[in-house]
Amino acid sequence: MDESYYKTGDLKKFGNVREFQEKLGDKFFDYYGEVFEEGALTKREKALIALAVAHAVQCPYCIDAYTTESLETGASEEQMMEAVHVTTAIRGGASLVHGVQMMNKVKDLSI
Amino acid sequence: MKSLKAEASSLADPEEQLKIINHHSAIIEEIPDFADRLSDINLFPLKPTGIDIFQMNVGYMCNMTCKHCHVDAGPGRDEIMTKEIFQYCLDALDGSEIDTVDLTGGAPEMNPHFRWFVKEVSAMGKHVIVRSNLTILTTNKYNGLPVFFKKHGVEVTCSLPFYSKYRTDRQRGKGTYQKSVEALKALNKLGYGKEDTGLMLNLVYNPVGAFLPGDQTEIETQFKKELKRKHNVVFNELYTITNLPISRFLHFLLMSGNLDDYMEKLVQAFNPAAAEGVMCRNTISVGWDGTLYDCDFNQMLEMKISEHTVQHIRDFDEISLNNRDIRINQHCFGCTAGAGSSCGGATT
Structure with a gap:
């Protein structure tokens, strides 16, 4: 067993997942490539969204990849940190909004 | 920060730099030769397409010492082009159809013959580009230059690595961003960067x-x-340039443990279309002492122009130069990565 579950070198091996299931792997990477092409959103905007999502799913590979991609597409540190704060706001908000449910229950149970 | 040369670093030696980018690690040893990649697309030996740009490095002296500088320039560098070499350049350009003269350094403005040469060469009808670090234009000695540039129709191409203070100052030193904005505002005030001013x-x-x-x-x-x-600053075009793995940027890559990954990244991004358009094919680079090179990067690696053509600007021979084989090495992967890189930005 390896010392660590995550190894930085594994990011470069992402494409190797095709080895065990080529057809689905190909479909995924074709789709993935097309998602990140310039469209209604610029590549920079997509990189920042991916960076925010990477923090939400807490994937170290994705954080590595989309920090680089954000830098390469011309995002500033300020924009990148704002993206992470969007993640934080949504994650925190998702917990806090359940406080309403708690309040409802408190009111249901209280005299 | 001091230059590698001032620190007597082994990396100040071009031979050491070439050794590192060819043999530093097992990963780098496995990288294909740049020559082989050119052969794969029938571009080897790499030949010129003609000389459109006459680039002169007028000296390595600079008021700044930036972390990425491929010239290893700085205040302590005393390699400066003399008036005699400038005159050879004028002689070469006189009667030549080369239209563009590109002045670089160091800070080219710091050469004592800079103003004289710009006057002479612009009077010949040549288009002059000066590569300015911007901060030099905010100093007492040189803050009159924007007016001089305007008078002679000089195109000003400035270094500004990013539109934020944080990133700009990290690369170029504390206070650089603020001074750069100040210089850009002064240039804008004269009409530089504005539509219809030329x-x-x-x-x-x-x-x-x-x-x-x-x-x-x-x-x-x-x-x-x-x-x-942020600053009400305008400009005409932006050129993206890839950092080549030489000199101070190579030092950074080594110290930060990024060299292997960076070299792999450059090679993986090799783009045949970018290779077709590399700047060494339409540029000649004149060193501060008159020695000829295929580009400013080769100049810093002391890779002189092919021995089968003229070696010095005093012997300038356009026909012979247009028939030379361009010298290449592994650093050239920097100019062929992605959309390509040149002094005029992306090449595809």
Whole structure:
């Protein structure tokens, strides 16, 4: 067993997942490539969204990849940190909004 | 920060740099030769397409010591082009159809013959580009230069690695961003960078770290939006330039442990279309002492022009130079990565 579950070198091996299931792997990477092409959103905007999502799913590979991609597409540190704060706001908000449910229950149970 | 030369670093030696980018690690040893990649696309030996740009490095002296500088320039560098060499350049340009003269350094403005040469060469009808670090234009000694540039129709191409203080100052030193904005405002005030004035003000973006530049148009859009929003500064075009793994940038790659990944990144991004358009094919580079090179990067690696053509500007022979084989090495992967890289930005 390896010392660590995550190894930085594994990011470069992402494409190797095709080895065990080529057809689905190909479909995924074709789709993935097309998602990140310039469209209604610029590549920079997509990189920042991916960076925010990477923090939400807490994937170290994705954080590595989309920090680089954000830098390469011309995002500033300020924009990148704002993206992470969007993640934080949504994650925190998702917990806090359940406080309403708690309040409802408190009111249901209280005299 | 001092230059590698001032620190007597082994990396100041071009031979050591070439050894590192060819043999530093098992990963680098496995990287294909640049010559082989050119052969794969029938571009080897690499030949010129003609000389459109006459680039002169007028000296390695600079008021700044930036972390990524491929010249290893700084205040202590005393390699400066003499008036005699400038005169050879004028002689070469006189009667030549070469239209563009590109002045670089160091800070080219610091050469004592700079103003004289610009006057002479612009009077010949040549288009002059000066590569300015911007901060020099805010000093007492040189703050009159923007007016001089305007008078002689000089195109000003400036280094500004990013539209934020944080990233710009990290690469170029504390206070650089503020001074750069000050210089850009002074240039704007004279009409530089504004529509219909004909006064060209371009910016050079290069990544502040071990990553490649993204799409030039998208980064230009970002720069225009942010510089306008934050400082009401305008400019004409932005050129993205890839950092080549030589000199101080190589030092950074080594010290930060990024060299292997960066070299792999450059090689993986090899683009045949970018290789077709590399700047050494339409440029000649004149060193401070008159020695000829295929480009400014080769100049810093002391890779002199092919021995089968003229070696010095005093012997300038356009026909012979146009028949030379361009000298290459592994650093050239920097100019062929992605959309390509040149002193005029992306090449595809």
